[in-house]
Amino acid sequence: MSDKINMYGLSLEELEEQMEKLGQKKFRAKQLYSWLYRFNVDSFDDMTDISKSFREVLKERYTLTLPKIYTKQMSDDGTIKLLLELEDGHKVETVLMHYFYGDSVCVSSEVGCNMGCKFCASGLLKKVRGLDASEMMGQVLIINQLLRPLKRKVTHVVVMGTGEPFDNYDNVMSFIKAVNSQFGLDIGARHITVSTAGVVPGILKYGKEGLQINLAISLHAPLDEVRNKLMPINQAYPLDQVMAAVDQYFADSNRQVTFEYIMIKDLNDTDECLKALIDLIKPRHGFVNLIPYNEVMENDFRRSSNNRVHKFHDALLKAGIKSTIRKEFGSDIDAACGQLRARYEHK
Numbered sequence: 001m002s003d004k005i006n007m008y009g010l011s012l013e014e015l016e017e018q019m020e021k022l023g024q025k026k027f028r029a030k031q032l033y034s035w036l037y038r039f040n041v042d043s044f045d046d047m048t049d050i051s052k053s054f055r056e057v058l059k060e061r062y063t064l065t066l067p068k069i070y071t072k073q074m075s076d077d078g079t080i081k082l083l084l085e086l087e088d089g090h091k092v093e094t095v096l097m098h099y100f101y102g103d104s105v106c107v108s109s110e111v112g113c114n115m116g117c118k119f120c121a122s123g124l125l126k127k128v129r130g131l132d133a134s135e136m137m138g139q140v141l142i143i144n145q146l147l148r149p150l151k152r153k154v155t156h157v158v159v160m161g162t163g164e165p166f167d168n169y170d171n172v173m174s175f176i177k178a179v180n181s182q183f184g185l186d187i188g189a190r191h192i193t194v195s196t197a198g199v200v201p202g203i204l205k206y207g208k209e210g211l212q213i214n215l216a217i218s219l220h221a222p223l224d225e226v227r228n229k230l231m232p233i234n235q236a237y238p239l240d241q242v243m244a245a246v247d248q249y250f251a252d253s254n255r256q257v258t259f260e261y262i263m264i265k266d267l268n269d270t271d272e273c274l275k276a277l278i279d280l281i282k283p284r285h286g287f288v289n290l291i292p293y294n295e296v297m298e299n300d301f302r303r304s305s306n307n308r309v310h311k312f313h314d315a316l317l318k319a320g321i322k323s324t325i326r327k328e329f330g331s332d333i334d335a336a337c338g339q340l341r342a343r344y345e346h347k
């Protein structure tokens with residue numbers, strides 16, 4: 001791997017600092033950002049309003065490296081799932097989901113994941129390392145390249161793929177700032193979501209960033225005894241601590257939180273869980289995203305029946321809690337998070 005800096009990993013502020021160190025004016029950073037994200041060039045030689053001599057300086061210090069597409073799966077419903085190869089050979093998954101309102105990319109933040117959620121194929125493969133910001137940005141830019149001939153581009157980014165984003169906090173922040181910057185990808189803060197399994201210090205820090213970017217909590221159970229069976233992180237940060245952090249986040253940011261709830265038959269879809277879920281969310285004005293479980297062969301969990309999913313949905317709405325049932329994507333491909341990489345690694 002080269003020891004040059006991959007420019008795709010720098011937030012605008014970081015690039016401004018770098019330019020100042022090179023004796024340049026701050027505006028140079030905006031000019032570079034514009035070439036990278038507005039004009040989508042991937043070579044310094046194409047930056048025609050920058051002098052040839054300064055382009056040589058840039059080439060000596062920086063690269064513009066994107067991951068390579070290792071495997072591509074396309075679903076009939078427009079979902080595209082990529083296994084991308086990073087510069088050091090590690091592979092990560094990226095998924096594009098096409099909604100009526102735009103194109104949403106689910107970005108991975110780590111190679112593997114140490115959270116060990118029992119329902120998750122990604123958690124089967126332990127964390128090797130966190131991704132740097134350029135490797136996360138690379139996932140979005142590769143999807144944009146695929147969408148360009150269709151005259152579409154990424155409109156929403158969710159950091160919800162493999163990895164725990166708050167386990168790789170600084171890189172994730174640089175990445176989302178570049179995505180959000182009006183000189184970068186210019187994707188509105190409300191179209192960006194970071195999802196955590198419940199890392200309390202990360203939630204508290206994130207709330208103080210002063211960003212309008214969404215926060216999602218992978219809740220998946222409203223009772224400690226059930227959540228302990230699904231998510232080992234609940235031993236470190238039990239529900240009362242996670243909810244106290246959510247309340248503090250709301251006080252600091254005034255932003256509502258989305259709670260993700262994968263529905264698993266006879267485990268977290270009982271009447272007792274439904275009542276506890278309502279009691280937990282109602283005072284917090286949260287939003288609940290119900291997700292019918294995507295079965296994988298690596299475990300015995302089964303998906304809740306449609307009746308149960310709708311029963312939860314109706315009861316939440318009746319209690320005055322906003323809720324949706326997540327649309328299913330890519331059921332004809334390796335749709336579950338981490339499944340594609342898990343299959344590759346097992347091979």
Ligand code: SF4
Nearest residue numbers: 113115117120123163
């Ligand atoms: S669900 Fe997310 S946090 Fe949990 S193991 Fe999978 S990738 Fe990690």
